[in-house]
Amino acid sequence: MTPSPSRVPLIEVEHLTMRFGGLIAIDDVSFAAHQRAITAIIGPNGAGKTTVFNCITGFYKPTAGRLTLRGGGEFLLERMRGHEIGQKARVARTFQNIRLFPGMTVLENLMVAQHNKLMRASGWSILGLLGVASFQRAEAAAVELARLWLERIGLTGDADRPAGELPYGAQRRLEIARAMCTEPVLLCLDEPAAGLNPRESAELNQLLVSIRDRDGIGVLLIEHDMSVVMNISDHIVVLDYGRKIAEGVPLAVRNDPAVIRAYLGTDDEAIDG
Amino acid sequence: MSPRLPLMLKDAGLTAFVAAALGIFIVGFRTVDTGGGKGLSFDYHLVDLAVAVVVIFIGRLGLSLAANGQRWPAIVLGGAMMAAGASPMKLPSGFLHWFVAMGGVLLVIRAVWPWANDAMGAAARTPSGVALGKAGAKWFGWLLLAGAVLMPVMPFADQKTMDLGVLILTYVMLGWGLNIVVGLAGLLDLGYVAFYAVGAYAYALLSTQYGLGFWTVLPLAGMMAALFGIVLGFPVLRLRGDYLAIVTLGFGEIIRLVLLNWFDLTNGPAGIGSIPGPTLFGAVFAETPPAGKQTVSEMLGIAFDGNHRLIFLYYIILGLALVTNLFTQRMRRLPVGRAWEALREDETACKALGINPTNTKLTAFAIGAMFAGFAGSFFAAKQRFISPESFVFIESAIILAIVVLGGMGSQIGVVLAAVLLIGLPEWFRDLGNYRMLAFGLAMVLIMVFRPRGLVSHREPSIRLHPAGLGGGG
Numbered sequence: 001m002t003p004s005p006s007r008v009p010l011i012e013v014e015h016l017t018m019r020f021g022g023l024i025a026i027d028d029v030s031f032a033a034h035q036r037a038i039t040a041i042i043g044p045n046g047a048g049k050t051t052v053f054n055c056i057t058g059f060y061k062p063t064a065g066r067l068t069l070r071g072g073g074e075f076l077l078e079r080m081r082g083h084e085i086g087q088k089a090r091v092a093r094t095f096q097n098i099r100l101f102p103g104m105t106v107l108e109n110l111m112v113a114q115h116n117k118l119m120r121a122s123g124w125s126i127l128g129l130l131g132v133a134s135f136q137r138a139e140a141a142a143v144e145l146a147r148l149w150l151e152r153i154g155l156t157g158d159a160d161r162p163a164g165e166l167p168y169g170a171q172r173r174l175e176i177a178r179a180m181c182t183e184p185v186l187l188c189l190d191e192p193a194a195g196l197n198p199r200e201s202a203e204l205n206q207l208l209v210s211i212r213d214r215d216g217i218g219v220l221l222i223e224h225d226m227s228v229v230m231n232i233s234d235h236i237v238v239l240d241y242g243r244k245i246a247e248g249v250p251l252a253v254r255n256d257p258a259v260i261r262a263y264l265g266t267d268d269e270a271i272d273g
Numbered sequence: 274m275s276p277r278l279p280l281m282l283k284d285a286g287l288t289a290f291v292a293a294a295l296g297i298f299i300v301g302f303r304t305v306d307t308g309g310g311k312g313l314s315f316d317y318h319l320v321d322l323a324v325a326v327v328v329i330f331i332g333r334l335g336l337s338l339a340a341n342g343q344r345w346p347a348i349v350l351g352g353a354m355m356a357a358g359a360s361p362m363k364l365p366s367g368f369l370h371w372f373v374a375m376g377g378v379l380l381v382i383r384a385v386w387p388w389a390n391d392a393m394g395a396a397a398r399t400p401s402g403v404a405l406g407k408a409g410a411k412w413f414g415w416l417l418l419a420g421a422v423l424m425p426v427m428p429f430a431d432q433k434t435m436d437l438g439v440l441i442l443t444y445v446m447l448g449w450g451l452n453i454v455v456g457l458a459g460l461l462d463l464g465y466v467a468f469y470a471v472g473a474y475a476y477a478l479l480s481t482q483y484g485l486g487f488w489t490v491l492p493l494a495g496m497m498a499a500l501f502g503i504v505l506g507f508p509v510l511r512l513r514g515d516y517l518a519i520v521t522l523g524f525g526e527i528i529r530l531v532l533l534n535w536f537d538l539t540n541g542p543a544g545i546g547s548i549p550g551p552t553l554f555g556a557v558f559a560e561t562p563p564a565g566k567q568t569v570s571e572m573l574g575i576a577f578d579g580n581h582r583l584i585f586l587y588y589i590i591l592g593l594a595l596v597t598n599l600f601t602q603r604m605r606r607l608p609v610g611r612a613w614e615a616l617r618e619d620e621t622a623c624k625a626l627g628i629n630p631t632n633t634k635l636t637a638f639a640i641g642a643m644f645a646g647f648a649g650s651f652f653a654a655k656q657r658f659i660s661p662e663s664f665v666f667i668e669s670a671i672i673l674a675i676v677v678l679g680g681m682g683s684q685i686g687v688v689l690a691a692v693l694l695i696g697l698p699e700w701f702r703d704l705g706n707y708r709m710l711a712f713g714l715a716m717v718l719i720m721v722f723r724p725r726g727l728v729s730h731r732e733p734s735i736r737l738h739p740a741g742l743g744g745g746g
Binding site: 084090100102105113115119120122125147160162182 | 289607
């Protein structure tokens with residue numbers, strides 16, 4: 001189900017370039033991702049995948065290029081400050097090495113994700129200090145959303161445990177749920193299947209498909225696990241040495257000679273040694 | 274006898290030898306000016322050294338025995354040391370008595386510790402133990418509060434005790450204020466005393482120059498300190514960890530130096546004197562009323578007693594501290610409080626969730642500063658005289674030590690740590706110069722036995738399941 005080209009993309013990455021001193025990490029990469037679709041970014045180690053994510057989510061300022069997000073308004077992400085991208089443009093992300101709040105409980109992790117909404121409801125803490133009913137309603141609604149997500153990731157029973165005590169696979173799922181509790185229009189997942197066993201990996205596939213189909217948001221996915229990528233992606237972008245070398249539906253990408261060369265090396269290189 | 278005994282004896286002998294070699298230059302003799310320009314002569318303290326070396330030998334042997342599970346011999350050795358320390362036997366100095374006795378106490382504690390630990394662990398696992406632990410955790414705070422409220426009417430509450438009570442409560446309040454910054458938001462602030470100074474000078478200047486009363490200035494002083502917190506925080510809160518600590522340390526010193534050198538405003542090192550004390554409904558605490566004022570004893574129709582003022586001060590600081598505590602407890606359950614804790618855990622993740630780290634840190638910094646400002650104006654009203662000397666770095670360090678030893682973020686832990694850190698040096702005044710040694714020992718012991726602070730338990734700010742049901746509550 002490749003999105004038709006006529007649809008307006010959710011995020012459009014145009015001529016994105018990122019230089020660190022003399023090193024060109026991303027070189028003139030353009031692609032688009034759509035709503036209600038999973039777009040995977042793959043490539044060998046050091047291809048610049050996480051750098052693309054860091055540019056989209058505001059952790060890096062791109063050297064050049066334009067990142068346009070069209071969801072509940074039009075945002076030029078490269079011009080926004082780090083936290084504004086989550087707050088206003090509603091782009092959420094997870095991290096390659098899980099970044100939960102380990103000392104806080106599972107439920108608290110999901111409540112922190114709804115910070116901006118709750119801050120407004122608590123009148124920047126003033127109404128909250130007074131215990132106004134409208135804030136209590138907003139908080140109850142936030143707990144309800146968190147409970148919903150806990151059910152979807154199967155952690156309802158662990159809600160009051162410190163997040164750091166959860167097993168690895170559960171922490172991965174919790175991080176995705178936390179990102180979803182920000183009610184994003186675009187979810188960026190950085191290697192969500194890393195370190196998962198095949199069963200957990202299959203559960204993750206289901207979760208991501210349900211996020212696409214039920215919540216209808218766009219998902220950007222960096223992944224090395226081909227069983228995840230090939231099964232659930234609608235569109236794949238392949239990077240190598242910071243350049244885009246291929247793009248298309250999974251089947252086309254899998255058979256693309258440039259992709260095979262990037263992953264397995266070329267005959268020339270083998271001869272040159 | 275254990276086959277390890279020769280090894281242990283050898284180890285203890287080695288320890289004693291090292292102690293003797295080090296101690297001979299420190300304890301063994303000191304140089305005395307013989308006077309009349311004839312030069313120096315030695316004053317030998319070899320008996321002191323010998324006693325210390327013997328104690329170290331026995332202590333080390335006892336520790337090895339205890340570590341090898343031979344508790345009874347260790348307890349006997351410890352008991353002997355305690356008896357020797359407490360006996361009327363004439364040792365060269367009073368300190369040696371303490372040294373021997375405390376060594377014995379520590380040895381016995383070390384020997385009994387595994388038993389006590391096992392017994393407590395087993396007791397805590399029985400259903401009644403679990404219930405008791407829950408009830409204890411719940412009621413302990415209330416018990417402490419009841420004790421604090423009733424303290425002034427207790428028979429032992431003489432002037433000295435009340436003074437100490439006021440001092441401890443001041444540090445409890447400062448600890449609770451700093452707990453917001455360090456314990457919740459995770460911002461290492463080494464210059465907290467600067468805001469305390471701002472509050473104190475705000476009250477001192479406004480009351481002596483403009484004749485404003487304590488209750489009028491109290492909120493102003495808090496706001497002033499919060500403003501300083503924001504002004505300082507805005508540029509520096511981008512820094513993390515150690516860098517922030519260094520900058521706040523510098524800020525603390527800058528404030529002190531400004532107070533010291535801005536002579537026209539602060540009267541420099543001479544300080545500000547005759548600061549009026551707090552009033553009760555406009556009445557002052559004094560034997561004879563100043564012009565146009567009424568004394569409290571006149572107002573209430575009771576005989577004048579110098580202690581009334583102290584009791585009044587005690588209740589003011591108790592009230593201020595409780596306000597700090599309630600406010601913090603409440604903030605912790607609000608989104609901003611959760612964001613503080615989240616920032617402490619992982620700032621990068623917070624940014625990804627759309628939380629503005631600068632604003633969130635700034636609120637923590639400003640609120641913490643505000644409470645220091647309240648405490649500062651109370652301090653000025655209590656002392657009636659302030660000078661920059663009261664706001665040196667060691668004060669920041671003590672407040673920080675209270676927060677860290679209490680257990681970061683724990684409210685009740687701050688109380689325990691303040692009692693321990695402020696109370697201990699006062700109670701151990703009999704030890705003279707060695708009291709700081711006892712203080713240091715207490716800190717080391719806490720860090721060894723409770724590395725995460727006295728109270729390391731963290732109560733979640735919100736629960737899905739009521740406490741005690743499921744979820745490992």
